[in-house]
Amino acid sequence: MSKWLLVDGFNLAYRCFHALPELTSSRGFPTGALHGWVKSLWKLIDQEHPHATLVFFDLGESEDRVALHAAYKAQRKPMPDALRQQIDPIKALTRAMGLAGIEQQGVESDDLLASEAVALARDGHDVVIVSSDKDFAQIVDDRIRIMLPPPSANPKLGWRLLDAAGVQEKFGVPPAQIAHYLALVGDTSDNIPGLDGVGPKTAAKWLAECGGSVECVVAKAGELKPERFREAVATNAERLRLNLRLTTLNLALPRVAPEWRTPNPPELFRLMDEYEMRSTGVEARRRYAGGAVASMPVPGIGGAHAAASSPTASVAGLAPAPRPAAQKAEQGELF
Incomplete structure (x- = not known):
């Protein structure tokens, strides 16, 4: 072709x-x-x-x-x-x-x-x-x-x-996980705030351990490491879901x-x-x-x-x- x-x-x-x-x-x-x-x-x-x-x-x-x-x-x-x-x-x-x-x-x-x-x-x-x-x-x-x-x-x-x-x-993630990765770390160029303190390595690690999706990361919030992020993920679940809608191409x-x-x-x-x-x-x-x-x-x-x-x-x-x-x-x- x-x-x-x-x-x-x-x-x-x-x-x-x-x-x-x-x-x-x-x-x-x-x-x-x-x-x-x-x-x-x-x-x-x-x-x-x-x-x-x-x-x-x-x-x-x-x-x-x-x-x-x-x-x-x-x-x-x-x-x-x-x-x-x-x-x-x-x-x-x-x-x-x-x-x-x-x-x-x-x-x-x-x-x-x-x-x-x-x-x-x-x-x-x-x-x-x-x-x-x-x-x-x-x-x-x-x-x-x-x-x-x-x-x-x-x-x-x-x-x-x-x-x-x-x-x-x-x-650190495959193409299929990029939108989820950006939902976690944020995208400053589009004014999408990520979770405070969550950088590329942490986001990639969570996605690798949690099935590659924001929803899975939220579901396993109580098991995440470093432990200091557990409460932030749980309380910001809706914001992360919104971020994913913003970072996902139509x-x-x-x-x-x-x-x-x-x-x-x-x-x-x-x-x-x-x-x-x-x-x-x-x-x-x-x-x-x-x-x-x-x-x-x-x-x-x-x-x-x-x-x-x-x-x-x-x-x-x-x-x-x-x-x-x-x-x-x-x-x-x-x-």
Whole structure:
């Protein structure tokens, strides 16, 4: 079967922005994220040779999770204005490159991406998720892997693939237990508080001894070691159950039938000229000479997406960037 590349859009955009935060056009318009975005996608497509690439963006907050926990992600700073200005151009460049974009109002893009990844894997396809978000570790299996961006502290490591063995090595638990692990230790990037004093090693130990689930840990609260945590686990049982609902990805969302595109070199060149992306524009003209790019195919709609689509999802015609007050998408160094 084929390989699909699923890109966590804002996660990658933040990294591209922070890599070149001061780069601007002669008019003072920020362009660092634009250069990094295009070059990162080219590199990944050249490296992985995917059958197709889907790019997922957030459009508003996660209504389901905020309803459960009003403080969900509330601690995140608003998107920097210099990056916010580049979101619409990033989406325009994505379209001109012939890549399909997916977003849905009120639904977290992590859930959209994860649902699509699991569905593709179920159909026999291989999936590479481009993200540093540790939430995706819970769906890693024989067909789904995570492509981790170069770490900020050591960019020379380059892009790295994380498989199931890598998840086990990093967290001390297998992918199926990641959501339970995060429920116990908490997730500061999503403003989900864990149990005070419970760190990665303790959480992994409890899950190994208690059947791999939060519910089992709660049931055996009176037997846990160190003993000082027994009362805390018992009295915070409901909070741990809530945490698990927040950390578990929704894998049951309707699939979206993307509006497949072919690359539009004239529009791509126009955008790059408009934003004075000179060096990147030279590379684009080399790659798209003649208007055909073999590494960016257009899959037939009769394939993986023939049976299901969501009428509420926006595909390809990506929405404009949200205003600063509505967009809280700061991405931390998660891996």
